[in-house]
């Protein structure tokens with residue numbers, strides 16, 4: 001498994017504001033989108049390109065364009081929706097799949113409730129968007145469902161990861177690429193990331 005921790009001053013700065021319990025929802029959402037842009041740039045670093053010839057106003061020159069079919073973005077509902085706008089800003093022609101999962105409060109096992117994936121998953125880079133990687137149960141289930149539907153080139157993009165979640169994914173999906181803003185210390189006994197940022201879905205959508 002490949003793990004990229006995006007060690008960037010702007011990510012550190014924005015994460016410190018995102019973590020702050022006093023940061024209001026409107027700013028929390030905006031900051032997630034801003035960090036999401038940086039994560040999107042990092043996550044797409046290895047997209048394949050091909051040579052093309054372009055006529056500038058002055059001369060012909062060689063240049064590079066994206067080679068593969070449009071990528072697929074799969075936000076894991078609900079919190080993953082917070083990362084979708086920056087990814088679509090950078091890749092406006094990307095296809096979007098949706099996957100609804102919630103964690104059962106007691107067992108922490110993910111419960112699937114919605115799924116709609118675009119076609120040709122096998123031929124496209126697929127980016128799973130979910131700001132929180134806690135036990136890893138939700139991300140592992142998302143990867144499992146996408147692999148069953150044909151995806152082979154899979155990356156997970158998260159804001160925060162717990163070591164427990166990374167270990168789980170290493171066991172379940174060693175072929176996965178992970179791009180993450182920070183790796184936190186541990187989970188608490190309710191499966192929340194410490195120090196973390198609280199409940200990402202609730203803070204994004206005001207359901208606290």
Ligand SMILES: O=P(O)(O)OC[C@H]1O[C@H](OP(=O)(O)OP(=O)(O)O)[C@H](O)[C@@H]1O
Nearest residue numbers: 077078079102103134135136137138201
């Ligand atoms: O790694 P895990 O232990 O599976 O936890 C992470 C999951 O928990 C959160 O979703 P939640 O179930 O709170 O749903 P929500 O986004 O609708 O709030 C988060 O957005 C992840 O999907």
Ligand SMILES: O=c1cc[nH]c(=O)[nH]1
Nearest residue numbers: 134192193198199200
């Ligand atoms: O800390 C956590 C863990 C799971 N989901 C969240 O939103 N936050």
Ligand SMILES: [Mg+2]
Nearest residue numbers: 199200201202
């Ligand atoms: Mg939640």
